Amino acid sequence: MQPAAIQPRAATPFNVWRATVSGAGASLIGIGLARFAYTPLLPAIIGAHWFPATTAAYLGAAKLGGYLAGALVAGQLARWAKPATVLRALMLLATIAFVACAAPVSFLWFFLWRFVSGISGGALMVLAAPTILSHVPPSRRGFASGGIFTGIGLGIAASGTIVPILLRHGLTATWLGLAVVSLLLTMVAWNGWPEADAPVHVAAAHHAHAHPRTFPAKGVRLLYIEYGLNAVGLVPHMIFLVDYVARGLGKGVDAGAQYWVLYGIGAIIGPLACGHLADRTGFRAALRAAWLLQAAAVAIPAIGLGPVGLMISSVVVGAFTPGIVPLALGRANELLMHHPSAIKAAWSRATTSFAIMQALAAYGLSFVFSKTGGDYTMLFVIGAAALVVALAVDLFGALRAE
Template sequence: MRYAVSDSPEGGTFQVWRGVLAGASASLVGIGLARFAYTPLLPAIIGAHWFPASTAAYLGAANLGGYLAGALTGGVLARHFRAATILRAMMLLATLAFVACALPVSFLWFFVWRFLSGISGGALMVLAAPTIIAHVAPSRRGFASGAIFTGIGLGIAASGTIVPLLLRQGLTQTWIGLAAVSLVLTGVAWNGWPSQDAPAPAHAGAHAHAKAPTPPALHALFAEYALNAAGLVPHMIFLVDFVARGLGKGVDAGAEYWVLYGLGAIAGPLLSGHLADRAGFGPALRVAYLLQLAAVAIPAITSNPALLIVSSVVVGAFTPGIVPLVLGRVNELLAHHPAAQKRAWSTATTSFAVLQALAAYGLSFLFSNSGGNYPLLFAIGAAALAIALAVDLFAALRSK
């Protein structure tokens, strides 16, 4: 699969499949492993007395704070350095952070490296897909972006299968093993990035300085996306610990639910895109909010294994699956203002990262000060999604 571009020195061609593989590897390392591998590691870190439960949860939140910083600085870095250089550096930073976390020197040491791994993930999420998609034929961009975001689900599933196996060798060995996997994927992606950044379209200058109107529905969408981020946090950080320690089933059982979460995440972007093609982005978003609301509420009201499986798969599916839905809705609302779409997507991504980080720190505080009240965390996540759905419905009624 090739798509010709004028700025490639290798005969003017860019191998799309290699670019997609590089993008998927980047999302797998930066999000799938750097963020989500910590979830199945949390009970083991507490059990090994590296950190007490009251502070270990904050280390998961540190990654989300770093993600916000990376999302904000990724665009700034791209204005001064080639995207390929930044992407390679961020994958190496994620790898180095895994090595550093193998040494529990102190809480501050661990917090800093978890924060740095979050920075790498945020920058990779902001830059990897656009860098590849800019060189892909328009007719293939949907497939390419779906494949790139599927890397998140592959990383989640991999963390749920690899981590329990590595933990049998020890906690330090587990972090080193994750570093080795990250290093291999960095090598796979190294030469897959375009040789040069794509030039801006010829017509972009005509719109670059035009002030596009901001529909009220777009402001509502920013709020909904941020609330959706808060709704995902309880599963992101506490799912495995809830099963392993809260229900007393152990680390291996918790990891099994995390694998289910990852399997859902693999299929999520493709299924949500198919839903949007059939129903439209607006209706598809409402369905997504409703399904997530029900799934996040399940651990707050029951410990039934079958229902917890459903909860894990559904929330896992929408962790990456909500991204193409919101991106498509942004483009839909600003269909006649292409230059404004990129700015609006940046605002949406930042709002997601901000409330995700705030929710992570806030829920970690509640967890440590409520005696480990897991149902409370999931109830708050469900409430955030209920508000997101209400905002969307109100915006839809207002626009009629």
């Protein structure tokens, strides 16, 4: 009697909802908590004398430097192991970094682990969405993309509500509490990642067109510049908003955290709102509107329009912090609609440009803050100017193309 043939185990069906939850969890941990929770923590770290004010600002910039490194090495990591394995490891790495920051061992120790946290966030940003979207039918990619990037806003809002509560028990308890939240999210996301390679029709479409280097480069290069300048414009709020309210305006950490919650609320609705705007106007027009609105919102703290103005500023800048991502990705798709094989490479370069300019701005603005004796106004002026330049670059590029 011949032994029965062993049937291969059927692959687990891909679940868009579950994968989107995993992607949202990754962006929530890697960006929402690992990066943005430091903003409401900054005044408390200074107040507890863990590090002086100028040093603590540089520690915030360490995260952004790591983000750049993560964006650069993400592709190599994905070649070493399956994307699902890499994504799980990155989420665990972010969790470990929270634990490592629970005690001010030394400036170098803290800087290292903030940098490692940034690596995790940058790599998650580059890998999570493409890993999921390559398996999602085109008709559902808008939903999945919006859900994934909404995780950033959820993390920002969570950092603004959880951190003040945890801080009542001390800084060490706060860092450990964030680690617990991160671990729970990692467990929820664990089995949601697609294990198999992208569907055959996706891979075939990827190779059916010209080599990535053959696409029309001019418009895409301008997008890299504009997206990088947008990163500069976001840095003042990302790093200094809570500290500005708490110490610059003298309102205290709790008041600063309240504005950070508004920032987070804006970040939750931002990706979906920006996507809706782009559907109605096109991605180029939506990007121009985004730069104009952001420039005005970033300038508000420098002008001094009172609490209402600061509330508007927090919500608007918060909305565009994750909202600019689908707009830039959509614009890249518009520019390369006849060269789909080039989109992935272009998005990787755009993300790297964003990370480089964000890191440079973080270090540069920390230096300006130190040298000007804590002048917050200058920080917001520089951020607004960068966004005006981004708009000017796009308009100038359009005139040259005509």
